[in-house]
Amino acid sequence: MGNEELILKLKEVFPEMDCVQGNDWPELSFGSDRLIDVITYLKQTPELAFDYLFCETCVDWKTHFNMVYHLDSTRYRHNVVLKVKTDREKPEIASLAHVYRTAEQHEREIFDLFGIVFLGHPNLKRIMLTEEWVGYPLRKDYEDPINIIKL
Amino acid sequence: MDVKVTPPSAPFPGSVQEIPGGGIVLSTLDDVINWARSNSLWPLVFGTSCCAIEMMSAASAKYDFSRFGFEVARATPRQADVIIIAGTIVNKMAPVLKRLFDQMPDPKYVIAMGACATSGGPFFYNTYSVVKGADHVIPVDVYVAGCPPRPEALLHALITLQEKIKSGLTRDQIRTQFAENGK
Numbered sequence: 202m203g204n205e206e207l208i209l210k211l212k213e214v215f216p217e218m219d220c221v222q223g224n225d226w227p228e229l230s231f232g233s234d235r236l237i238d239v240i241t242y243l244k245q246t247p248e249l250a251f252d253y254l255f256c257e258t259c260v261d262w263k264t265h266f267n268m269v270y271h272l273d274s275t276r277y278r279h280n281v282v283l284k285v286k287t288d289r290e291k292p293e294i295a296s297l298a299h300v301y302r303t304a305e306q307h308e309r310e311i312f313d314l315f316g317i318v319f320l321g322h323p324n325l326k327r328i329m330l331t332e333e334w335v336g337y338p339l340r341k342d343y344e345d346p347i348n349i350i351k352l
Numbered sequence: 353m354d355v356k357v358t359p360p361s362a363p364f365p366g367s368v369q370e371i372p373g374g375g376i377v378l379s380t381l382d383d384v385i386n387w388a389r390s391n392s393l394w395p396l397v398f399g400t401s402c403c404a405i406e407m408m409s410a411a412s413a414k415y416d417f418s419r420f421g422f423e424v425a426r427a428t429p430r431q432a433d434v435i436i437i438a439g440t441i442v443n444k445m446a447p448v449l450k451r452l453f454d455q456m457p458d459p460k461y462v463i464a465m466g467a468c469a470t471s472g473g474p475f476f477y478n479t480y481s482v483v484k485g486a487d488h489v490i491p492v493d494v495y496v497a498g499c500p501p502r503p504e505a506l507l508h509a510l511i512t513l514q515e516k517i518k519s520g521l522t523r524d525q526i527r528t529q530f531a532e533n534g535k
Binding site: 343348349351 | 443444477478479
């Protein structure tokens with residue numbers, strides 16, 4: 202399916218969501234409560250068949266976090282980007298580890314560096330930093346007077 | 353600190369005393385040992401980021417640092433003479449680097465290759481994880497500028513290290529001399 206066709210399809214299925222053409226792929230934005238619905242639909246609909254989560258990351262916008270999911274269909278080779286707004290005070294979102302196995306490692310890294318709690322994750326603990334590390338270094342308000350020299 | 357540059361016409365330290373039927377080489381033992389050591393330096397396989405790619409390039413056929421005696425890169429610190437710190441050293445890597453350095457047999461030499469190993473380079477500001485210069489962890493003999501340095505720059509650093517060893521002015525040699533003579 203081409204990008205235009207994909208946008209039309211997504212607008213038809215999720216009319217209340219914002220769907221625009223990004224730099225490369227269609228981008229669908231919505232709130233964190235709809236994540237599992239959308240993912241389940243995208244993965245299980247036969248003509249979409251988004252069976253590969255090739256990137257999962259997070260952006261700190263200071264007012265909120267945006268979780269970003271890049272999905273690929275290995276059958277049709279089309280892609281879609283999901284942008285999910287998350288609360289900054291209580292950063293919680295459903296884990297995709299049970300839908301895409303690769304999310305398990307991605308989500309541990311995001312938890313490590315951004316401190317987002319993934320509900321239902323099988324093994325949510327720090328992956329690269331030490332266990333006793335305090336804080337989440339990729340947050341915009343992270344302070345570390347010992348290691349960080351500010352410019 | 354003056355590093356004397358050996359002219360190519362004098363490859364062996366000392367002088368030859370011509371006598372009928374041949375000659376006698378006059379030299380000091382220290383000079384001969386340093387000469388021998390400087391021409392057989394085995395580097396440790398150690399690369400933490402993109403500088404390692406340049407180091408591999410310097411090791412391969414086009415630049416070929418084995419021409420200068422950096423013959424075989426050793427995969428174990430116990431057989432290596434020189435460690436080329438090729439890349440960023442992060443806080444988690446620092447204890448590993450220290451341990452590798454401690455496992456190398458004396459005499460040992462260190463080259464800090466590139467901006468990251470010299471000072472933290474592009475990661476000096478606003479980073480929580482990078483050591484601002486490998487010399488916070490182990491003593492460095494030769495620093496190479498560049499991000500990453502070209503293979504020619506690394507070759508120059510290796511030759512500089514050889515000259516330093518021949519002059520007896522590496523940190524290791526100065527420390528040994530101080531321990532023996534107190535000066």
